[in-house]
Amino acid sequence: MTIPDAGEPLLELRDVGKDYGSVIALDGISTTVRAGEVTCVLGDNGAGKSTLIKILSGVHRADRGRLLLDGRPADFGSPREALDAGIATVYQDLAMIPLMAIWRNFFLGAEPTRGWGPFRRFDAARAKDVTRRELSAMGIDIRDPDQPVGTLSGGERQSVAIARAVHFGARVLILDEPTSALGVKQAGVVLRYVAQARDRGVGVVLITHNPHHAYPVGDRFLVLNRGRSLGEFAKADVSRDELTRLMAGGAELDQLAHELERPST
Amino acid sequence: MAPVPAGAAGDPSTRRADERLSAVGPLRRLLVKPELGALVGAVAVFTFFAVQSEVFRSARGIANWLDPASTLGIMAVAVALLMIGGHFDLSAGVMTGTTALTVAIVAVEFEQNIWVAIGVSLVVALLLGFFNGWLVTRTGLPSFIITLGTFLMLQGLNLGLTKLLTGTVTATGLASVPGYASAEWVFASRMTILGAEVRVAVLWWVLFTAVASWVLLRTRFGNWVFATGGDEVAARNVGVPARRTAIALFMTTSTAAWFVGTTLAVRLTSVQANTGTGQELIYIVAAVIGGCLLTGGFGSAIGASLGALIFGMTQLGIPYLRWDADWFYFFLGAMLLLAVLANRLVRRYAEAARR
Ligand SMILES: Nc1ncnc2c1ncn2[C@@H]1O[C@H](COP(=O)(O)OP(=O)(O)OP(=O)(O)O)[C@@H](O)[C@H]1O
Ligand SMILES: [Mg+2]
Numbered sequence: 123m124t125i126p127d128a129g130e131p132l133l134e135l136r137d138v139g140k141d142y143g144s145v146i147a148l149d150g151i152s153t154t155v156r157a158g159e160v161t162c163v164l165g166d167n168g169a170g171k172s173t174l175i176k177i178l179s180g181v182h183r184a185d186r187g188r189l190l191l192d193g194r195p196a197d198f199g200s201p202r203e204a205l206d207a208g209i210a211t212v213y214q215d216l217a218m219i220p221l222m223a224i225w226r227n228f229f230l231g232a233e234p235t236r237g238w239g240p241f242r243r244f245d246a247a248r249a250k251d252v253t254r255r256e257l258s259a260m261g262i263d264i265r266d267p268d269q270p271v272g273t274l275s276g277g278e279r280q281s282v283a284i285a286r287a288v289h290f291g292a293r294v295l296i297l298d299e300p301t302s303a304l305g306v307k308q309a310g311v312v313l314r315y316v317a318q319a320r321d322r323g324v325g326v327v328l329i330t331h332n333p334h335h336a337y338p339v340g341d342r343f344l345v346l347n348r349g350r351s352l353g354e355f356a357k358a359d360v361s362r363d364e365l366t367r368l369m370a371g372g373a374e375l376d377q378l379a380h381e382l383e384r385p386s387t
Numbered sequence: 388m389a390p391v392p393a394g395a396a397g398d399p400s401t402r403r404a405d406e407r408l409s410a411v412g413p414l415r416r417l418l419v420k421p422e423l424g425a426l427v428g429a430v431a432v433f434t435f436f437a438v439q440s441e442v443f444r445s446a447r448g449i450a451n452w453l454d455p456a457s458t459l460g461i462m463a464v465a466v467a468l469l470m471i472g473g474h475f476d477l478s479a480g481v482m483t484g485t486t487a488l489t490v491a492i493v494a495v496e497f498e499q500n501i502w503v504a505i506g507v508s509l510v511v512a513l514l515l516g517f518f519n520g521w522l523v524t525r526t527g528l529p530s531f532i533i534t535l536g537t538f539l540m541l542q543g544l545n546l547g548l549t550k551l552l553t554g555t556v557t558a559t560g561l562a563s564v565p566g567y568a569s570a571e572w573v574f575a576s577r578m579t580i581l582g583a584e585v586r587v588a589v590l591w592w593v594l595f596t597a598v599a600s601w602v603l604l605r606t607r608f609g610n611w612v613f614a615t616g617g618d619e620v621a622a623r624n625v626g627v628p629a630r631r632t633a634i635a636l637f638m639t640t641s642t643a644a645w646f647v648g649t650t651l652a653v654r655l656t657s658v659q660a661n662t663g664t665g666q667e668l669i670y671i672v673a674a675v676i677g678g679c680l681l682t683g684g685f686g687s688a689i690g691a692s693l694g695a696l697i698f699g700m701t702q703l704g705i706p707y708l709r710w711d712a713d714w715f716y717f718f719l720g721a722m723l724l725l726a727v728l729a730n731r732l733v734r735r736y737a738e739a740a741r742r
Contacts, residue, residue, distance in 0.1 A: 220618070
């Protein structure tokens, strides 16, 4: 299973591992994120997918292995450093502040300012304008950008987080189960966004449990199981059915299908 | 192929006015304004006393109750910012004593110009604030317990060092120190407005509230304060320097304590070693009456000032009505309970998550 060099490696992980206390959450993971490619990370609950992307986005430091940015060793001490390198992330828990207005959340940590010196201030008009524009481009009609995020529905909140990452993810866009709370229409929009970002030359890392979402848009598939890699597959080397079987743990799925069949009386 | 529906993305022609817009009417919007409760409370308290007492509503009376409200208000605003940022500072009260004592002792015992003493006091305050903030962010322990520790330590230091350096529990003699006249002009002068003598602290209070409110609502830092208090992990994950924000807030609180401490020292020209002890809870009460949530992430500077105003009006209104002063605390406690109940409703509304 050789993977063709489709583009520049933006981010590279080499033999990365991470422990939480005595729990080995990840071990020996290697993968690359290339410009204009979508890397899908697949695996069961607790497989270590979120841990992997948290290393890429600067939330956690890897305990073992190396992280390369543009071929040079990188060490993100904080999410800010990753963001400054053009890596934006939609976290599984969305990383939004429920009591804050939508537009404040949208630009949190990257607030546009105007004015000079001590009179430099948050450009609220621009922030509201951009927020409204980016969200309506996703097909989300927010009633009022001043609404606290906590009053949005789960899917609306997810859309705000995705719109934010797409807006700020200049080079790498990381999405941790971005479509889990979305309806068919919004999930489709998100996948289009992923494809658009890819076509703009952004490297995308997509985590999803849905092979129907992963397969059409993915270029390569990294399958994790209990913190270890089951392999990285190029699209040409794996079919959707094989992928589905891998994700669900292979033979276990056949067993399940068997169990769920109606007993023929 | 992927189940990508057609026409889902941003086609402006498909945008329509949201038919659910009426659900968020002006009333509900107003309800999530943190200072609304305090405003209603302040108007009610004012009306209550003003109707019954002529002195209370006279210009002189107003100047009288604005005075305790002003020094309390400066502290309450700083404490409110800190609470919005998700922290408490129990050492804030005793710190006004520490800074006042520093001014008096450096100026009198070490025979320095008062401005030098005030500068030394500011450095002490900034260091104390930094220490609180650094320890809280570094250990991740609740600020409640860390600042309880610094509170007790400072209380001991205030007494111990004052006794050691002055031989008594009072630092005196500030009036005859070089530079006192100019310091008095800045920190303790009075002006006549509408026939009533108003202390300059009232102006400082208004200015401080305005600046704090502007910073909170109109600057990047203000956005970070709300975010750090609302959800520190989420804030950090999107790139907010949450630790630095918290430390800056502790230093703001200690700077406010320095300002109030200096005002007290210059006004009274002598400072008791126990100055400020016990005030920290009053600051928190004022901030909570002003709409700050104890859990952080929500509140307002103007609200905290209104809370201080309610405090000042009640403190002087009760003697004006010739009631026993004991009723003051009953009154304040009732206001606090009302405010917390109101805040709870706000939070419920704002956080009504529908996952
Ligand atoms: N902060 C943490 N402290 C301790 N253990 C953790 C922490 N975060 C994750 N883990 C553990 O690490 C393992 C991997 O977790 P991770 O969140 O990466 O899984 P995941 O693949 O994203 O799962 P899911 O599909 O449910 O999102 C799990 O066993 C989890 O319990
Ligand atoms: Mg996960």
